[in-house]
Amino acid sequence: xxxxxxxxxxxxxxxxxxxxxxxxxxxxxxxxxxxxxxxxxxxxxxxxxxxxxxxxxxxxxxxxxxxxxxxxxxxxxxxxxxxxxxxxxxxxxxxxxxxxxxxxxxxxxxxx
Amino acid sequence: xxxxxxxxxxxxxxxxxxxxxxxxxxxxxxxxxxxxxxxxxxxxxxxxxxxxxxxxxxxxxxxxxxxxxxxxxxxxxxxxxxxxxxxxxxxxxxxxxxxxxxxxxxxxxxxxxx
Numbered sequence: 001x002x003x004x005x006x007x008x009x010x011x012x013x014x015x016x017x018x019x020x021x022x023x024x025x026x027x028x029x030x031x032x033x034x035x036x037x038x039x040x041x042x043x044x045x046x047x048x049x050x051x052x053x054x055x056x057x058x059x060x061x062x063x064x065x066x067x068x069x070x071x072x073x074x075x076x077x078x079x080x081x082x083x084x085x086x087x088x089x090x091x092x093x094x095x096x097x098x099x100x101x102x103x104x105x106x107x108x109x110x111x112x
Numbered sequence: 113x114x115x116x117x118x119x120x121x122x123x124x125x126x127x128x129x130x131x132x133x134x135x136x137x138x139x140x141x142x143x144x145x146x147x148x149x150x151x152x153x154x155x156x157x158x159x160x161x162x163x164x165x166x167x168x169x170x171x172x173x174x175x176x177x178x179x180x181x182x183x184x185x186x187x188x189x190x191x192x193x194x195x196x197x198x199x200x201x202x203x204x205x206x207x208x209x210x211x212x213x214x215x216x217x218x219x220x221x222x223x224x225x226x
Binding site for chain 1: 201
Protein backbone atom coordinates (compact mmCIF):
# COMPACT_ATOMS: atom_id res chain seq x y z
CA UNK A 1 0.00 0.00 0.00
CA UNK A 2 1.32 3.40 -0.95
CA UNK A 3 0.89 5.85 1.91
CA UNK A 4 1.91 9.42 2.50
CA UNK A 5 1.70 10.52 6.12
CA UNK A 6 1.69 14.00 7.55
CA UNK A 7 1.09 15.44 11.00
CA UNK A 8 -2.25 17.23 10.55
CA UNK A 9 -1.36 19.94 13.11
CA UNK A 10 -2.45 22.64 13.42
CA UNK A 11 0.87 24.32 13.89
CA UNK A 12 0.10 27.62 15.55
CA UNK A 13 3.05 30.02 15.31
CA UNK A 14 3.65 33.77 15.68
CA UNK A 15 4.69 35.92 12.77
CA UNK A 16 8.40 35.69 12.16
CA UNK A 17 8.74 32.17 13.51
CA UNK A 18 10.43 29.31 11.74
CA UNK A 19 8.34 26.20 11.32
CA UNK A 20 9.10 22.80 9.83
CA UNK A 21 6.85 20.04 8.53
CA UNK A 22 7.74 16.46 7.75
CA UNK A 23 6.10 13.94 5.52
CA UNK A 24 6.85 10.22 5.34
CA UNK A 25 6.12 7.91 2.44
CA UNK A 26 5.90 4.17 2.31
CA UNK A 27 7.10 3.19 -1.15
CA UNK A 28 10.84 3.25 -1.73
CA UNK A 29 10.26 3.30 -5.50
CA UNK A 30 8.76 6.77 -5.31
CA UNK A 31 9.98 8.97 -8.11
CA UNK A 32 9.24 12.58 -7.41
CA UNK A 33 8.11 14.74 -4.56
CA UNK A 34 6.35 18.04 -4.14
CA UNK A 35 4.87 20.42 -1.62
CA UNK A 36 1.56 22.01 -2.46
CA UNK A 37 -0.32 24.68 -0.58
CA UNK A 38 -4.09 24.61 -0.20
CA UNK A 39 -6.12 27.46 1.17
CA UNK A 40 -9.50 26.76 2.72
CA UNK A 41 -11.98 25.53 0.08
CA UNK A 42 -9.55 26.30 -2.72
CA UNK A 43 -7.56 24.21 -5.15
CA UNK A 44 -4.04 22.95 -4.39
CA UNK A 45 -1.28 25.10 -5.78
CA UNK A 46 2.28 23.98 -6.32
CA UNK A 47 4.65 25.46 -3.78
CA UNK A 48 7.84 23.70 -4.76
CA UNK A 49 9.36 20.51 -6.03
CA UNK A 50 11.67 18.57 -3.72
CA UNK A 51 15.06 17.40 -4.92
CA UNK A 52 17.55 15.05 -3.32
CA UNK A 53 20.08 17.85 -3.05
CA UNK A 54 17.55 20.03 -1.27
CA UNK A 55 16.21 23.24 -2.70
CA UNK A 56 15.31 26.67 -1.52
CA UNK A 57 12.87 29.27 -2.76
CA UNK A 58 12.99 32.44 -0.74
CA UNK A 59 11.80 31.65 2.77
CA UNK A 60 10.97 28.06 1.88
CA UNK A 61 13.41 25.15 1.96
CA UNK A 62 12.57 21.59 0.98
CA UNK A 63 14.62 18.49 1.70
CA UNK A 64 14.35 14.88 0.64
CA UNK A 65 15.80 11.95 2.58
CA UNK A 66 15.40 8.85 0.45
CA UNK A 67 17.09 6.55 2.94
CA UNK A 68 14.59 7.42 5.66
CA UNK A 69 11.75 8.03 3.20
CA UNK A 70 10.72 11.46 4.30
CA UNK A 71 10.57 14.95 2.93
CA UNK A 72 10.51 18.18 4.84
CA UNK A 73 9.46 21.78 4.38
CA UNK A 74 10.97 24.61 6.36
CA UNK A 75 9.36 28.04 6.40
CA UNK A 76 11.43 30.90 7.78
CA UNK A 77 10.13 34.28 8.92
CA UNK A 78 6.49 33.17 8.78
CA UNK A 79 3.95 35.63 7.43
CA UNK A 80 0.24 35.82 8.17
CA UNK A 81 -0.33 34.92 4.52
CA UNK A 82 1.48 31.61 5.03
CA UNK A 83 -1.55 30.34 6.93
CA UNK A 84 -2.81 27.40 4.88
CA UNK A 85 -2.67 23.64 4.65
CA UNK A 86 0.55 22.23 3.23
CA UNK A 87 0.18 19.06 1.20
CA UNK A 88 2.95 16.57 0.61
CA UNK A 89 2.65 14.84 -2.76
CA UNK A 90 4.55 11.75 -3.86
CA UNK A 91 4.60 10.31 -7.35
CA UNK A 92 4.94 6.62 -8.01
CA UNK A 93 5.48 5.25 -11.46
CA UNK A 94 3.29 2.39 -12.53
CA UNK A 95 3.27 1.03 -16.05
CA UNK A 96 4.84 4.20 -17.38
CA UNK A 97 2.29 6.44 -15.69
CA UNK A 98 2.70 8.68 -12.69
CA UNK A 99 0.38 7.99 -9.77
CA UNK A 100 0.22 11.03 -7.51
CA UNK A 101 -0.56 10.40 -3.86
CA UNK A 102 -1.38 13.28 -1.56
CA UNK A 103 -0.92 13.42 2.17
CA UNK A 104 -3.78 14.76 4.27
CA UNK A 105 -1.92 17.98 4.79
CA UNK A 106 -0.49 19.92 7.70
CA UNK A 107 -2.40 22.97 8.83
CA UNK A 108 -0.39 26.10 9.61
CA UNK A 109 -1.83 29.09 11.43
CA UNK A 110 0.38 32.15 11.68
CA UNK A 111 -0.89 34.70 14.20
CA UNK A 112 0.15 38.31 14.84
CA UNK B 113 -1.87 33.76 -16.79
CA UNK B 114 -3.66 30.78 -18.34
CA UNK B 115 -5.87 28.83 -15.99
CA UNK B 116 -7.97 25.72 -15.76
CA UNK B 117 -11.66 26.43 -15.46
CA UNK B 118 -14.42 24.18 -14.14
CA UNK B 119 -18.20 24.29 -14.31
CA UNK B 120 -20.40 24.29 -12.42
CA UNK B 121 -18.82 25.59 -9.24
CA UNK B 122 -21.51 23.83 -7.20
CA UNK B 123 -23.86 20.98 -8.07
CA UNK B 124 -26.62 19.49 -5.95
CA UNK B 125 -28.16 16.25 -7.14
CA UNK B 126 -30.35 13.43 -5.94
CA UNK B 127 -28.88 10.02 -5.24
CA UNK B 128 -29.00 7.84 -8.34
CA UNK B 129 -28.87 10.74 -10.77
CA UNK B 130 -26.16 11.21 -13.37
CA UNK B 131 -23.90 14.23 -13.19
CA UNK B 132 -21.37 15.62 -15.63
CA UNK B 133 -18.60 17.83 -14.37
CA UNK B 134 -16.86 19.97 -16.94
CA UNK B 135 -13.34 21.26 -17.20
CA UNK B 136 -11.49 23.39 -19.71
CA UNK B 137 -7.78 22.63 -19.38
CA UNK B 138 -5.04 25.04 -20.33
CA UNK B 139 -4.96 25.09 -24.11
CA UNK B 140 -1.48 23.71 -24.86
CA UNK B 141 -1.59 21.05 -22.15
CA UNK B 142 -1.68 17.40 -23.12
CA UNK B 143 -2.32 15.56 -19.84
CA UNK B 144 -5.56 15.83 -17.92
CA UNK B 145 -6.53 14.62 -14.48
CA UNK B 146 -9.44 14.37 -12.12
CA UNK B 147 -9.13 14.33 -8.35
CA UNK B 148 -11.64 14.40 -5.57
CA UNK B 149 -11.46 15.70 -2.02
CA UNK B 150 -14.08 14.67 0.48
CA UNK B 151 -14.60 17.41 3.06
CA UNK B 152 -11.84 17.31 5.65
CA UNK B 153 -9.95 14.56 3.89
CA UNK B 154 -7.05 14.31 1.51
CA UNK B 155 -6.97 14.94 -2.20
CA UNK B 156 -7.39 11.61 -4.01
CA UNK B 157 -6.31 10.82 -7.55
CA UNK B 158 -9.08 9.47 -9.75
CA UNK B 159 -7.82 9.27 -13.31
CA UNK B 160 -5.30 10.61 -15.80
CA UNK B 161 -5.99 11.04 -19.51
CA UNK B 162 -3.64 11.45 -22.42
CA UNK B 163 -3.98 11.14 -26.16
CA UNK B 164 -7.72 10.53 -25.88
CA UNK B 165 -7.48 7.61 -23.55
CA UNK B 166 -7.16 6.84 -19.88
CA UNK B 167 -3.51 6.39 -18.95
CA UNK B 168 -4.01 5.53 -15.29
CA UNK B 169 -6.88 5.24 -12.86
CA UNK B 170 -7.21 4.61 -9.16
CA UNK B 171 -9.33 2.01 -7.42
CA UNK B 172 -11.86 4.76 -6.70
CA UNK B 173 -12.51 5.18 -10.42
CA UNK B 174 -14.91 2.30 -10.87
CA UNK B 175 -17.52 1.60 -13.53
CA UNK B 176 -19.79 4.41 -12.44
CA UNK B 177 -17.15 6.94 -13.50
CA UNK B 178 -16.15 7.85 -17.04
CA UNK B 179 -14.13 10.60 -18.64
CA UNK B 180 -14.31 12.10 -22.06
CA UNK B 181 -12.76 14.79 -24.15
CA UNK B 182 -15.72 15.48 -26.45
CA UNK B 183 -14.05 18.31 -28.35
CA UNK B 184 -10.73 20.09 -28.46
CA UNK B 185 -11.27 22.04 -25.29
CA UNK B 186 -13.53 20.31 -22.77
CA UNK B 187 -12.67 17.43 -20.47
CA UNK B 188 -15.57 15.88 -18.59
CA UNK B 189 -16.11 13.55 -15.68
CA UNK B 190 -19.39 11.67 -15.62
CA UNK B 191 -20.77 9.92 -12.58
CA UNK B 192 -23.50 7.61 -13.79
CA UNK B 193 -25.52 6.93 -10.68
CA UNK B 194 -24.46 9.12 -7.82
CA UNK B 195 -24.19 7.87 -4.26
CA UNK B 196 -24.19 9.85 -1.04
CA UNK B 197 -20.48 9.13 -0.64
CA UNK B 198 -19.73 10.83 -3.96
CA UNK B 199 -20.28 14.16 -2.25
CA UNK B 200 -16.93 15.90 -2.50
CA UNK B 201 -14.97 18.62 -4.24
CA UNK B 202 -13.84 17.45 -7.67
CA UNK B 203 -10.72 19.05 -9.07
CA UNK B 204 -9.59 18.94 -12.66
CA UNK B 205 -5.93 19.50 -13.48
CA UNK B 206 -3.83 19.68 -16.60
CA UNK B 207 -0.16 19.64 -17.41
CA UNK B 208 2.21 19.85 -20.34
CA UNK B 209 4.16 16.88 -19.02
CA UNK B 210 3.34 13.87 -16.88
CA UNK B 211 5.00 14.84 -13.64
CA UNK B 212 2.46 16.05 -11.09
CA UNK B 213 4.51 19.06 -10.11
CA UNK B 214 3.67 20.73 -13.37
CA UNK B 215 -0.06 20.29 -12.91
CA UNK B 216 -2.34 23.29 -12.72
CA UNK B 217 -5.54 22.72 -10.80
CA UNK B 218 -8.94 24.20 -11.54
CA UNK B 219 -11.02 25.80 -8.77
CA UNK B 220 -13.11 22.67 -8.32
CA UNK B 221 -16.76 21.66 -8.46
CA UNK B 222 -18.42 21.02 -5.14
CA UNK B 223 -20.83 18.12 -5.56
CA UNK B 224 -23.50 17.41 -2.99
CA UNK B 225 -25.54 14.24 -3.33
CA UNK B 226 -28.77 14.16 -1.34
